[in-house]
Amino acid sequence: DTEVTQTPKHLVMGMTNKKSLKCEQHMGHRAMYWYKQKAKKPPELMFVYSYEKLSINESVPSRFSPECPNSSLLNLHLHALQPEDSALYLCASSSVVVGKAFFGQGTRLTVV
Amino acid sequence: QQQVKQSPQSLIVQKGGISIINCAYENTAFDYFPWYQQFPGKGPALLIAIRPDVSEKKEGRFTISFNKSAKQFSLHIMDSQPGDSATYFCAPLYTTGFQKLVFGTGTRLLVSP
Numbered sequence: 273d274t275e276v277t278q279t280p281k282h283l284v285m286g287m288t289n290k291k292s293l294k295c296e297q298h299m300g301h302r303a304m305y306w307y308k309q310k311a312k313k314p315p316e317l318m319f320v321y322s323y324e325k326l327s328i329n330e331s332v333p334s335r336f337s338p339e340c341p342n343s344s345l346l347n348l349h350l351h352a353l354q355p356e357d358s359a360l361y362l363c364a365s366s367s368v369v370v371g372k373a374f375f376g377q378g379t380r381l382t383v384v
Numbered sequence: 385q386q387q388v389k390q391s392p393q394s395l396i397v398q399k400g401g402i403s404i405i406n407c408a409y410e411n412t413a414f415d416y417f418p419w420y421q422q423f424p425g426k427g428p429a430l431l432i433a434i435r436p437d438v439s440e441k442k443e444g445r446f447t448i449s450f451n452k453s454a455k456q457f458s459l460h461i462m463d464s465q466p467g468d469s470a471t472y473f474c475a476p477l478y479t480t481g482f483q484k485l486v487f488g489t490g491t492r493l494l495v496s497p
Contacts, residue, residue, distance in 0.1 A: 314487035371416035375427030
């Protein structure tokens, strides 16, 4: 199984809502990532978890809250988002040492 | 943040032609040089990668050429097909210790039928 599964595929939320994005992998990878991608731009790194611990936070606003409950799951909790946060949110995983990363299909988020 | 610059920004190639995309980097510590391919509405997928101990790697129609002294590496797509139309990102990194995957600016390739 070389898949990274993200749910939901699409999400529309209001600025006062609380929602969560979910990501799952069963490749035994111990590094997991959240990226944000705006249209016609490269993915931008948000968070990195290594061995279930937050290793990198790229100065992301606190309205985005990551969580890694176990080695297979990664969540991104969303609260009080702004319309400019609308984007494709991508989850990825990799072995900590090897360079190849596997990406999910992403969650297309629209904040209204 | 390490600078990684891709060129061109966009590229139109006729079917059967050769597509060439370049990536220039600054960090001499990089030791893994991948290219990712992304179709609209999908996540990026690793296409091909090279390590600095070789100057070229070929996988099917895709070739990476690596120039360590110039701090550049290129993706060549031979016999380009309409199905190759996608955005391509380079994402060089160093694999010693923890890796941080940061993408280049991207190149949108359109292969016309």
